[in-house]
Amino acid sequence: MRSHLLNGTTTERYRRSVTEGIERVAARIAATERPFTGVTADDLAPALDRIDLDRPLHDTSAALDELEELYLRDAVYFHHPRYLAHLNCPVVIPAVVGEAVLSAVNSSLDTWDQSAGGTLIERRLIDWTAGRIGFGPAADGVFTSGGTQSNLQALLLAREEAKPAAPAGLRVFASEASHFSVRKSATLLGLGDDAVVSVPVDRDRRMHTVALARELERCAAEGLTPMAVVATAGTTDFGSIDPLPEIAELCDRYRTWMHVDAAYGCGLLVSRKNRDRIRGIERADSVTVDYHKSFFQPVSSSAVLVRDSATLRHATYHAEYLNPRRMVRERVPNQVDKSLQTTRRFDALKLWMTLRVMGADGVGGLFDEVCDLAHEGWRLLAADPRFDVVVEPQLSTLVFRCVPDSVTDPAEIDRANLYARKALFASGDAVVAGTKVDGRHYLKFTLLNPETTVDDITAVLDLIAGHAEQYLGASLDRAC
Known part of the structure; x- marks a missing residue:
């Protein structure tokens, strides 16, 4: 088992293993078309339960194959432009290089x-x-x-x-x-x-x-x-x-x-x-x-x-x-x-x-981009009668909710927004967050990805409105 220790005699194994891991992640990121697959805990748990941690695979490639099924395939990918939920940012490559160095040296x-x-x-x-x-x-x-x-x-x-x-x-x-x-x-x-x-x-x-x-x-x-x-x-x-x-x-x-x-x-x-x-x-x-x-x-x-x-x-x-x-x-x-x-x-x-690769202005420019995007998103929401937006953003967050014109009951509007968020997450097409404002359920975009566009925001808003209307239509059918 000493062959797995990183030291002067195992650098070639280290190089091959880490390179293979990087290639797997790079391939997965390149192929990711949605921020999430929509997998549920009940769907994924049986695969984890079958793993016997007392019986190692003794092979890095085999372990990475297994990891593909257990994690990489169904991870929530913050780099995707339609991940709009929490305060999670896409990461810059120089920082990932730093992560690799610090993990290996392990100071x-x-x-x-x-x-x-x-x-x-x-x-x-x-x-x-x-x-x-x-x-x-x-x-x-x-x-x-x-x-x-x-x-x-x-x-x-x-x-x-x-x-x-x-x-x-x-x-x-x-x-x-x-x-x-x-x-x-x-x-x-x-x-x-x-x-x-x-x-x-x-x-x-x-x-x-x-x-x-x-x-x-x-x-x-x-x-x-x-x-x-x-x-x-x-x-x-x-x-x-x-x-x-x-x-x-x-x-x-x-x-x-x-x-x-x-x-x-x-x-x-x-x-x-x-x-x-x-x-x-x-x-x-x-x-x-x-x-x-x-x-x-x-x-x-x-x-x-x-x-x-x-x-x-x-x-x-x-x-x-x-x-x-x-x-x-x-x-x-x-x-x-x-x-x-x-x-x-x-x-x-x-x-x-x-900072040594991009400089402070490079980082600041990316943050300015998402703040500008939030203002464009706010203007979209303020002009769209399907939505109520809470405040004009000071940074890059938008809090809003769908308000279908066919419904006046605030509790029913709450349920429609909760349903829309859950349905969107289950579809994997986008990920948005939720919160409460004055006791009512609202949705939230946290925009931290400079690759997200106004078209992405528009598309996600259409998806939200569609899911909310679907819920309200089903609710009306049940009442009848």
Whole structure:
């Protein structure tokens, strides 16, 4: 079995095996005509159940043949222009090359003696991102597994900075359109779900700053401590961007930590057209960025940035077997000193390769394309009497629902939209997401593929309307 270990004596086997795997994936992507096959869990599960994991195939080609049946054939392909559902982007080739390199070398980014140059590459990218945000020379940060972990770490730092206030008296303010990880983080940090104050949004689904000011004042009047305000630059449902300058003013007034969840909107950091939409982000104390959303990177690639590097001390623990305190005095750069994770992949390499091949303008141009496409889609929806669209997009998300003119019952319209989404997914012709707005079921396009066209959007809207009408026709037949 040693012949399967990657080392100096097995490089030819490594080359052949990886090349065969790449060729299989490339062939599948080239042949993919729909984003999904429509397979169900009940359809696919029996093939998985038949696999005896204690009886290996002893052959890479045979294992890839099996994988074709179990995974590649029925995977949901984000690269397809009619995948319009969640915050999943197609990936750029330089990043995939980086993924192959980092997986083979397998550096762990916790300590210098496990990563060397990888540590410096990650630190350089953190400095670059902090500069794009507008932070000064005291800024720092670290790569994370995703936006949820980044938000958790930011709120951990905010909690520690708020001491000596009692945990029971700490409050976090976030808009009602913010990510669920804010409440999850509050629970994990021992604050409790009720520590998160939900702030109303305006008609554009942005945090209402008058309401925020009122809640902050009430918090202070009740003897509670406003621990943090979480502003969102790109909400998951609407792509809305909270008014960052106004929020920053309120945070300064109440001496409150300002965190900006820019997991989605971080693509604006490299936009040449729309950067001003996140004006004020430079005043944050911490920022979440997800390169695997709007920088076209493979999962996972995320980071949390802080304006003052000293605040990262709240995530620092020392162990004699890993990062003893003397290493700080010796100026050994151990990334574990500022991370919630210990063992950690060299995910920064994917972004490094992307920037070195494409440049920031190249990435920003792709993100600008999908934002422009969303505006074209919004104009289509606004002009189409079959649909109701919620807000004009600030990024690349469209929330809408089919409203057949033959139906006036909101509950029946809800059911028609739910059916249309499920039927579309089952067909495999397109994949769209769903959400609720004011208690009603809506559909959602999250446009992150520059290859998607207005014709694709038009075709998918026609499919949705057709499925909704099919449901309503069947419903009428049943009633008769």
